[in-house]
Each structure stands twice: as structure tokens, then as C-alpha cells.
Amino acid sequence: MVGITGIGSGIDINSIVSAMVSAEKAPKEAQLARLEKxxxxxxxxxGQLKGALSEFQTAMKDLNSLTLFEKRSATSSNTGALTASASKTALAGSYQMTVERLASSSKVATAALASDFAASADGKLTVKLGAADAGVEVDIAAGDTLVxxxxxxxxxxxxxxxxxNVINNPADGKSRLVLNAKETGTGKDISIETADAGLTSLALDGSIQSAGDGAGYLQQAADAEFTIDGLALKSPSNTVSGAIPEVTLTLAGKTEADKPLTLTVDQDKTGVTANIKKFVEAYNKLISTANQLTSVTPVGEGKAPVTGGLVGDATVRTLLGAVRNELVNPAEQEGVRVLADLGITTQKDGTLKIDDTKLGKALSDNFDAVGTFFTGDTGLMSRVDKRIDGYIQTGGVLEQRMKGLQTTITGIDKQKEDLTRRVAQMQARLFAQFNAMDALVGRLNDTSARLTQALGSLPGVVKQDG
Incomplete structure (x- = not known):
């Protein structure tokens, strides 16, 4: 609107200009809005399709791993007493085990001393860890306190x-120096020796148990004691390597009497099963996403149906068709040739379903065949990956299409700006034209009024009352 208009002619110029501008602007705005939406x-x-494809590709990469099928599991029936791990060369087997005692480290204490104890003269303490240890000499100065x-x-x-550390007894005010060793195993007892008379009260023999306020061990260093299939074994550490070749045992607690645990070393079927299920879940998410994006849902008579963003899109049909073809393409091997041999079948909606019992049997009976079915250059995972990689790789089909749409959306924004500018120019032009017309009509009306007045004043003119 440009000021107050229509004074001269009495015409509603604002309404006329607004209607003409809207008639020009509305169709283009509606067209751009439809294109933008x-x-x-x-x-x-x-973007949703690409995300589901990326997740599917990741699941396939995890399953397409020779390492996954080379892993060995070591499963304990009593993890409170023992856990274990196995290398890929460990032989399968089952073992009955007991843990009689854990390996322990040395903990010793000096004799009880006055809380204000201080060394009476300079000297040395020699601390050893086991009888064969050369020891570490520690210089002590006269007047040094226990701290x-x-x-x-x-x-x-x-x-x-x-x-x-220093432990104080509140009851009698006496203090004791307590030493702890980290290393476990029989013969690794701490001892303190000294040849200096002023430090003899700090000496101790770690192989003798402390009694009362006397010096000695509070906990003696000892080997772990355990059995494997009835064979009595010992280890200086609670982490045991070599008792079972390529298996590392970690002793964590004693087993109950007459209740041995079972350690099972086998191919890592649990890990393989988890990755197969992850692959199936990712595939099902891909199918569900594609179904949602290509669906047409009626919402009632006389109303337009709700449609997915990729209804009728050839890219989705081509992509899913290629993946499905690979999933049913049999492998050239014995034992496991198709997914159905693993208990994995296709449902009516296109998703996959796993028969856990059949999958477990296939892994038990044909573990190596399962590995070659999924892995390698000719395995199922590689073949499917080649089908989808061209769609989601950098510069692939989906990225190129998304870039094209982004360019379109950016172009729409520019067209909106151009339309706004053209409409403003049109509005200014119309107002200028109508205002010029209004001014002309105003002047003509003024002239007409003056002529009428002048003619009415002429002699002989008879005025007629209205």
C-alpha cells in the first residue's frame, strides 16, 4: 500500500492492486510450495534409506570376518571361581575343575612398637622378597620416626x-609397620634384615607367623592350588597360562566342596550367532524402511492417501531386487549353500526370520561351512556388499540424487526471492498507474464542477431544483 489512495476517484485502489498482485503471485507460490515439499x-x-543401508553394510562387514570364525570361546560354569579365554589355535574340549585356594602375596608386620618410636642410630634395613632375593637396602637416619x-x-x-604403612592400636597406643607385596606365590615372603643394633626391633622373618605383638607374617605367600580333571596343579599366580594349551585361566575364588565347575573350550558359536542375528536385524530394518518409504496408505473415502517419500521409485526396486537375488543365490559348497540351511527364511513382508534351533544345529554340525558361506571374496556378505556399495559409497547413486535435490531446494529459495522482488515491482507499478489515474479523475471532477457552476451563473439559465 502506498499512502492513502482513491481520494480523487473514490475507487478502492488498495483492494484492486492487492487482488491483481495475488492473482499473479498465488499460482507461482503454490507451484514452488508443491515442488519444495x-x-x-x-x-x-x-537419507533414511541411506542410513538403513549403511547399518546393513556395517552388519555385513562384522559377519564377513575370518577372525570371527577363528575365535575360540572358553566358558566357565562358575565365573565366580574361574574365567578363561582361548586363542584361535586352542583345541576344543571340556574340563572338570576345582579351585582349592587362590595364590596369595606376602603381608608382614613388625613387632609392636611405641607410637613415638624413633631410630636410635643411623643404619640400614635390607628388605627381601624371598630367600633367594638380594634385597633392597634402605638407609635409615637416627631419629627417624615410623612414618x-x-x-x-x-x-x-x-x-x-x-x-x-603404619597401623596404630588405639587400645594400647602401640604401632606396627606393615608391608604388603604385590607378587604372589610360594617363597615370595617379605623379610627385613639389619645388622644395626638400633634397628633390630624392625627386623622380621616373613616365613614365621606373627603371634600376639610379635613380628612375622599376617598372610603368607602361597601358590594357587587347583585341579583339572582330577589332576592336582599349582601356580604362583592366579592367572594361569599353559595348564591347558592356548587357554588362559583366571582363578577368582574357591569352588565348593564336591562341586567342580565345567570349563568348555569350543568354537565361538555365541559370537557367530550374535553377528548373524545382527545381520538379520539390519536387513529387516532395511526392508521395513523401504516398505514404509514406498507405501500408499488410504485414509478414508474422498481423501488423498498418505504416500511414502519414495513411492514408485525405481532405485528402491532395483536395489532390493539385487539384494534379494544374492540372498537366494546358492553357494558352490557343501553343508551350507543357502540361508535356509541355517534356519533363516523369508516372511510374507519380505523380512527374514531365524529358527534358533536349526541355526544352532548348523553351527554345531557345519561350523566351517558356515564360515565359508558368509566370508571371503565369494561369500554371501561380499556378494551382497558389492550390490549395495554403488548406492551408498561417496559419490554413489543416493548421494548424487540427494545432491540434485539439494540443488533443487536451493533453486526454489532463489525463485522465491525473485518472485518477491517481481511482485514488489509489480505492486509499485500498479499503484503508480492507479494513483495517476486517480489524480486525473480528481482533476476532471474539479473541472466539471467549476464548469457546472459557471454555466449555472449565465443569464437566462433557469435552475431546476433537484
Missing amino acids: ASTTKFSAL QIRDKLNTALKDKGITA
Whole structure:
């Protein structure tokens, strides 16, 4: 609107110009809105399809792994007492095991001392871990308190895996220096030796148990004791390698009397099963996504149906057709040739369903055949991947289509700007034209009024009352 218009002619110029501008603008706006909605909907739909394809490709990559089929599982029936892991060369087998005791490390204490104990003279303490150990010498100065001695021991023994602390007894005010070793196993007892009279109260023999306030061990270093199929075994550590070739045992607790646990070493069927199920779930998500994006849903008589963003799209049909063809294409091998041999079948809606019993039997009876069916250059996963890679790779079909739609959407924004500019120019032009007309009509009306007045004043003119 340009100021107050229509004064001269009495015409509603604003309404006329608004109607003419709308008549010019509305069809183009509606066209651009339809194109923008269609392009945005299709762009979003292609993004959803690409996401489902990427997830499917990831699941196939995880299943197309020779390492997955080379893995061995070591399963304990009592993980509170023992866990285990196995290398890919471990032989399958089942073992009855008991854990009689865990390997322990040395914990020792000096004799009880006055809380204000201090070294009476300079000297040395030699701390050993086992009788054959050369030991570590720690210099002690006259006047050093138990806390200062503790700190010196910790500094000197940190690389030996021995730590020291001071324990105080509130009942009698006495204190004891307590040392803990990290290393386990029989013969790894801590001892403290000294040749200096002022430090003899700190000496201790880690092979003698502490009694009362006397020096000695609180916990003696000992080997783990366990059995495998009735054979009694020992280990200086709770992590045992070599007792069963290529299997590492981790002892965690004692088993109950007459209740041995079972350790089963086998091919990693659990891991393979999980990856097969992940593949099926990703495929089903792809099919469900494609069905949703290509569906036409009636919403009632006289109403337009709700349609997916890729209804009638040839790309989806071609892609899914290629994938399905590979899924039913039999492998050239014995044992497992098609998915149905694994209990994986196609349902009416196109998704896959797993018969767990049949899959478990196939893994037990034909584990190696399952591996060659899925993996390798000619395996199912590689063949399907080649079918979809051209669609989702960088610069692939879907990316190119999405870029084209993005260009269209950007072009629509520019067309909207151009339309706004043209409409503004048209509106300004119309107002200028109508205002010029209005001014002319106003002047003509003024002239007409003056002529009428002048003619009415002429002699002989008879005025007629209205």
C-alpha cells in the first residue's frame, strides 16, 4: 500500500492492486510450495534409506570376518571361581575343575612398637622378597620416626611391588609397620634384615607367623592350588597360562566342596550367532524402511492417501531386487549353500526370520561351512556388499540424487526471492498507474464542477431544483 489512495476517484485502489498482485503471485507460490515439499520429502526419504543401508553394510562387514570364525570361546560354569579365554589355535574340549585356594602375596608386620618410636642410630634395613632375593637396602637416619621410615621404604621399594604403612592400636597406643607385596606365590615372603643394633626391633622373618605383638607374617605367600580333571596343579599366580594349551585361566575364588565347575573350550558359536542375528536385524530394518518409504496408505473415502517419500521409485526396486537375488543365490559348497540351511527364511513382508534351533544345529554340525558361506571374496556378505556399495559409497547413486535435490531446494529459495522482488515491482507499478489515474479523475471532477457552476451563473439559465 502506498499512502492513502482513491481520494480523487473514490475507487478502492488498495483492494484492486492487492487482488491483481495475488492473482499473479498465488499460482507461482503454490507451484514452488508443491515442488519444495516434494523435494524435501524425497531428500529425507533418501537419507533414511541411506542410513538403513549403511547399518546393513556395517552388519555385513562384522559377519564377513575370518577372525570371527577363528575365535575360540572358553566358558566357565562358575565365573565366580574361574574365567578363561582361548586363542584361535586352542583345541576344543571340556574340563572338570576345582579351585582349592587362590595364590596369595606376602603381608608382614613388625613387632609392636611405641607410637613415638624413633631410630636410635643411623643404619640400614635390607628388605627381601624371598630367600633367594638380594634385597633392597634402605638407609635409615637416627631419629627417624615410623612414618619417616615408612616413607623411605615406599620410595625405595616401589619398583619391587612392596608397599609399607603404619597401623596404630588405639587400645594400647602401640604401632606396627606393615608391608604388603604385590607378587604372589610360594617363597615370595617379605623379610627385613639389619645388622644395626638400633634397628633390630624392625627386623622380621616373613616365613614365621606373627603371634600376639610379635613380628612375622599376617598372610603368607602361597601358590594357587587347583585341579583339572582330577589332576592336582599349582601356580604362583592366579592367572594361569599353559595348564591347558592356548587357554588362559583366571582363578577368582574357591569352588565348593564336591562341586567342580565345567570349563568348555569350543568354537565361538555365541559370537557367530550374535553377528548373524545382527545381520538379520539390519536387513529387516532395511526392508521395513523401504516398505514404509514406498507405501500408499488410504485414509478414508474422498481423501488423498498418505504416500511414502519414495513411492514408485525405481532405485528402491532395483536395489532390493539385487539384494534379494544374492540372498537366494546358492553357494558352490557343501553343508551350507543357502540361508535356509541355517534356519533363516523369508516372511510374507519380505523380512527374514531365524529358527534358533536349526541355526544352532548348523553351527554345531557345519561350523566351517558356515564360515565359508558368509566370508571371503565369494561369500554371501561380499556378494551382497558389492550390490549395495554403488548406492551408498561417496559419490554413489543416493548421494548424487540427494545432491540434485539439494540443488533443487536451493533453486526454489532463489525463485522465491525473485518472485518477491517481481511482485514488489509489480505492486509499485500498479499503484503508480492507479494513483495517476486517480489524480486525473480528481482533476476532471474539479473541472466539471467549476464548469457546472459557471454555466449555472449565465443569464437566462433557469435552475431546476433537484
